[in-house]
Amino acid sequence: MVTVNGEEKDAAGKTVAEYVESAGFNVARVVVEINEAIVPKGRYAETVLRDGDSVEIVCFMGGG
């Protein structure tokens, strides 16, 4: 299992790009960290989530 924003998800084996899209986030609006390390925006398609990973996804809202 992968912990995403504090919740257990069956996401191991998916790439960051696949998971972000399947969870309904707009990929252009997110920041993703895996085990406290930032995932560069250009590497979402090649970064695979592994069992035991702790993932934070921040999806930004517009306005300022």
Place this chain on the structure above:
Amino acid sequence: MTPDRETFHAALVARHGLERQARFDAARVAVCGLGGLGSNVAIALARAGVGRLHLIDFDRVEPSNLNRQQYFASQVGMTKADALRENIAAINPYCEVVAETLRIDPGKVRSLLAGDDIVCEAFDRAEAKAMLVSEVMEAFPDKPIVAASGMAGLESANRIATKRVSRRLYLCGDFVADVNDGLGLYGARVLVCAAHQATMVLRLIAGETEA
């Protein structure tokens, strides 16, 4: 009459204490985006006596900004960087301000923000927010970043909070309200979010790392 530097500084020390003010004096904070969030954050930091502010925005002051941004009607048409430098000089003439009119492209982040201790993300577009936060975290392994998400509309101000997402990423806002949902932007509520950001920046300078 403008107080001289020593008098001005003594007044800050009287409010904040010598040790904490020394930290504020020595700090350099980047404010990226000088709209409703950034202009209010920058002024709060200048009033607290933060020594150096690095202000960045590509835009000019427009009439539609005046409901929430720290500009005067007479400044419409000026670049926001120049207008805010002027307004900060009137509030705290001893705050060192580097104000730049430019668009922060992904490739620029590393050289542009290298000299800043803390980065405050204060853009308005969600995509630009995500780009900046991601690029700053990639370029600088330890630099704290204080970002904002969700301050549109007129839901209760009590929903706006500061959250420590991870070791050095802080997020202020209600995290759900999006300006693109037609909620509008109200100065008072944007100011609450900006105040959360400015408070977190001051806490970090003071050595406090919890939200």
